[in-house]
Amino acid sequence: MASNQILTVSQMQAAEQALVDAGETVSTLMERAGAGAADWIWRVAAGRAVTILCGPGNNGGDGYVIARVLAARGLTVRVIAPFSPKTPAARAAREAWGGEPVETAKGGVFVDCLFGSGLARALDQVLETRLCELAAAHDLCVAVDVPSGIDCDSGEVLNDTLPIYDLTIALGAWKFAHWMMPAMQLMGERRLVDIGVAFDWDAAQLAERPVLSPPEADAHKYSRGLLAVVGGEMPGAGVLAASAAMRGGAGYVKLYAGAEPGLVPPDLVVVHDGLDELLADERIAALLVGPGLGRSEEARARLAFVLGCDLPTVCDADALHLLTADMLEGRLSPLIVTPHAGELDALGHTFGSVGLDRVEQVSDLAEALEAVVVAKGPDTMLGAPGTPVVVMPPASAWLSTAGTGDVLAGLIASRLAVGMDSPLGIALEGCWLHREAARLAGPAFSAGDLLDHIPDAYGVLL
Ligand SMILES: NC(=O)C1=CN([C@@H]2O[C@H](COP(=O)(O)OP(=O)(O)OC[C@H]3O[C@@H](n4cnc5c(N)ncnc54)[C@H](OP(=O)(O)O)[C@@H]3O)[C@@H](O)[C@H]2O)[C@@H](O)CC1
Ligand SMILES: Nc1ncnc2c1ncn2[C@@H]1O[C@H](COP(=O)(O)OP(=O)(O)O)[C@@H](O)[C@H]1O
Numbered sequence: 001m002a003s004n005q006i007l008t009v010s011q012m013q014a015a016e017q018a019l020v021d022a023g024e025t026v027s028t029l030m031e032r033a034g035a036g037a038a039d040w041i042w043r044v045a046a047g048r049a050v051t052i053l054c055g056p057g058n059n060g061g062d063g064y065v066i067a068r069v070l071a072a073r074g075l076t077v078r079v080i081a082p083f084s085p086k087t088p089a090a091r092a093a094r095e096a097w098g099g100e101p102v103e104t105a106k107g108g109v110f111v112d113c114l115f116g117s118g119l120a121r122a123l124d125q126v127l128e129t130r131l132c133e134l135a136a137a138h139d140l141c142v143a144v145d146v147p148s149g150i151d152c153d154s155g156e157v158l159n160d161t162l163p164i165y166d167l168t169i170a171l172g173a174w175k176f177a178h179w180m181m182p183a184m185q186l187m188g189e190r191r192l193v194d195i196g197v198a199f200d201w202d203a204a205q206l207a208e209r210p211v212l213s214p215p216e217a218d219a220h221k222y223s224r225g226l227l228a229v230v231g232g233e234m235p236g237a238g239v240l241a242a243s244a245a246m247r248g249g250a251g252y253v254k255l256y257a258g259a260e261p262g263l264v265p266p267d268l269v270v271v272h273d274g275l276d277e278l279l280a281d282e283r284i285a286a287l288l289v290g291p292g293l294g295r296s297e298e299a300r301a302r303l304a305f306v307l308g309c310d311l312p313t314v315c316d317a318d319a320l321h322l323l324t325a326d327m328l329e330g331r332l333s334p335l336i337v338t339p340h341a342g343e344l345d346a347l348g349h350t351f352g353s354v355g356l357d358r359v360e361q362v363s364d365l366a367e368a369l370e371a372v373v374v375a376k377g378p379d380t381m382l383g384a385p386g387t388p389v390v391v392m393p394p395a396s397a398w399l400s401t402a403g404t405g406d407v408l409a410g411l412i413a414s415r416l417a418v419g420m421d422s423p424l425g426i427a428l429e430g431c432w433l434h435r436e437a438a439r440l441a442g443p444a445f446s447a448g449d450l451l452d453h454i455p456d457a458y459g460v461l462l
């Protein structure tokens, strides 16, 4: 079974080399990759003709293997070869196929075997147009390994116009582009073909669904975890985060409202003054600070005070603009920060983590802050000190509505109060609850609507 590791191009090349050193040949790997891809294409083709566009490298070589396997199963297969094969394995695969390429074709399934991880630059205009015209002339489009025209490591799309695929068949291991914006938008469904690549402890991972536990039979509200949410001048965000936290597993949630919060749920305990008294409660298992905090001097002082308590803490929103290294000095307790792209930028500036790509920056900030960094967005990615990044599979794009970040912060803080996993595991639990709740909420929900779906999301993860 293939693992969920995500490899860079150079890690993939090293993995391929390790297999060759262990006695495989590039041709046997190509045979396995091509046969695995052909299986998927066979299923989606359902008897329709298949057109394969083959490039000069080993991605093209995979295409010739696919052509041979599908033709042997009786499908009509047409190969378009703007280049002759340049690698020994690709040349051997073309010979073994033994057919004659055609100039063009239409109808049925289009398979892109033009370039894979060896793409070195954007496609020229002629190739870009040819690729797009072929894709448009077929009913279904499949990319083998990755769509041609994207950078595997950064997820950058190198051409202005590229096809959108129905299916992408990753070979050997996931690449970052499969799960990172903007390239991931081209992929359609994603499937992974195992070719025997070994597990790499230094590799990034695609997050796997966690399993949560129900409360113990003898649980009481404090044993399940008391969370204090420290709000500020915009109390609505704190109420939203606290409301999510009440459904995320913690037994007791208290909101310190910096300002009059207006209507609050009857089961939410709101404290109006005496923050020092509230935080002196030894039963507090975790803190959340940031949603609605504001960015005033008073907010800065409140944040410094909260972090100074040295309790397991989630920092979100405004707190990420106010956070400085001195506030973290001497802290021993876990810290989880949940920046969106703008807040990640702000943290980068404050902590001198600039000029890096997203994956590097998330890891770098995790080290600098000695914290779990949950970099939110359509391609949410998590970093923790000394650990490769973990990438969440995409969530509902309906989450792109105001306040859903407060819900996520509340959920992660709630898991932190429960405290049954490592800080990274806890952050992942929160992300999965959020993602499941969004899936169950369907279309066009508000952040408030999302709250109603958290219990069922919890049920899915039990
Ligand atoms: N790793 C594994 O274990 C396995 C990997 N396998 C497969 O191999 C794939 C990687 O193969 P690969 O390294 O040969 O690269 P690939 O993407 O076919 O293209 C490189 C060629 O394209 C050329 N070229 C590049 N950009 C260009 C452009 N814009 N416009 C025009 N030309 C351009 C470049 O030449 P250049 O001009 O840059 O010198 C070179 O000739 C991988 O994705 C997977 O499908 C499996 O078969 C088995 C196991
Ligand atoms: N297009 C999208 N697809 C999937 N998830 C998204 C998308 N846009 C935003 N999200 C998620 O929604 C949440 C938004 O959080 P944030 O930007 O902090 O919003 P707010 O500050 O309004 O609460 C994050 O969890 C983010 O990962």
Ligand SMILES: [K+]
Binding pocket: 059, 112, 113, 114, 115, 116, 143, 144, 145, 146, 147, 148
């Ligand atoms: K391809």
